[in-house]
Amino acid sequence: MNLHPYVVTLGTAGGPRFWGAGAQQGHRCGISTAVVVGDAVYLVDCGRASASQFAAAGLNPKQLRGIFITHLHSDHTVDLPGFLLFGWMMAGREDNPVKVIGPGDRGMLPAINPNASGPVSPQFPDAPTAGTVKMVEHLFRAYSTDITDRMLDSLRPSPYTVFQPEDIQVPVETGFHPNDNPTPDDVEPFVIYRDDLVTVTATLVAHPPIAPAFAFRFETAAGSVTISGDTAPCDNLVRLATDTDLLLHEAIDMDWAAAAYSDVSAATREATLEHHRKSHTTPEQAGQIATAAGAHRLALHHLVPGNANPEVWAQAGRHYDGPLQIPQDLDHLSFARTPSPAAHRI
Structure with missing residues (x-):
């Protein structure tokens, strides 16, 4: 078996938007990455159109071993129903179900943003912060007519025989x-x-x-890839990505963000900009993180906006001397092991 490992960038745009006019109009689907090792495929996040992109990439659902969710924002999970319901048609998985691994229930409500002008309540107080296991159950319930029909009329087994959801258990010793203390x-x-x-x-x-929000590292006999998820600059990510062969990191254009919310109330605009500042990474910061980690290669994805001029993302090269890629959707990026570059810490 050829184990040369690579990723397929199924979708490279971030954010819960349909990206309109711009240099990349129509060329970037929602965030999703396929990690390919030999004949096996592992999926990280399920952004808009990722199920269709999975097929367009020539990948077969029968190759799928696991779906990994970095966090439960809609732009990372909106196509999960497509994988669950269409992938359910895979035969012979009863003894080898696909793991669906992601964050557990938050356990409590987040604080209300101080820009709020009045009371704010969760939409679903009975399950306001459902984790991965409960989210999959909710999705199966939402499609109960479809599932019941196919089980009773077509004699399909339960979809739980094909997909096995799991909540990530954060180690107690982290102090999470x-x-x-969401990021100890x-x-x-x-x-x-x-x-x-x-x-x-x-x-x-x-x-x-x-919270929790995760980054993942896939380690193989032939190389490693680290996928940041959504994050502000973070020492934990540097530690996870140390000496990684490929770092896939999110990036946002803060200049775009400052001008993008003219059609909402002042409170919503300020709350949204505050979120971007404390929860995301600029291209230059991504370059600094790659250098600090000694990453052998850096690629930016989860690009916000999804239709920006590529020159915006090239700014990562100001702080990173290694190979820098700004992939398009469906690009193949190798993460085969390369010699370790000289690294310095930020």
Whole structure:
């Protein structure tokens, strides 16, 4: 078996938007990355159109071993129903179900943004912060007519025989608390999945108010890839990505963000900009993180806006001397092992 590992950038845009006119109009789907090792495929996040992109990339659902969710924002999960319901048609998975691994229930409400002018309540007080296991249940319930029809009329097995959801258990010793300590310092990467081809480790990253939010590292015999998820600059991510062969990191254009919210109330605009500042990373900061980690290659994805001029993202090269890529959707990026570059810390 050829184990040369690579990723396929199924979708490279971030944010819960349909990106309109611009240099990249129509060329960037929602964030999703396929990690390919030999004949096995592992999926990280399920952004808009990722199920269709999975097929367009020539990948077969029968190759899929795991779906890994960095956090539960809609732009990372909106196509999960497509994988669950269409992938349910895979035969012969009863003894080898696809793991669906992601954050557990937050356990408590986040604080209300101080820009609020009145009371704010959750839309669904009975389950306001559902984790991965409960989200999959909610999705299956939402499609109960479809599932019942196919089980009773077509004699399909339960979709739970094909997909096995799991909530990531954050180690107690990290000191994690969703409100008081969502991104503890000095988190040691911890294993969340292992098979004969990969070991997947995770760490907590800074994406408030979402908690927990994770980054993942896939380690193989032939190389490693680290996928940041959504995060502000974070020492935990540097630790996870140390000496990684490929770092896939999110990036946002803050100049775009400052001008993008003229059609909402002043309170919503300020709250949204505050979120971007404390929860995301500029291209220059991504370059600094790659240098600090000694990453052998850096690629930017989860690009916000999804239709920016490529020159915006090239700014990462101001602080990173290694190979820098700004991939398009469906690009193949190798993460085969390369010699370690000289690294310096920020």
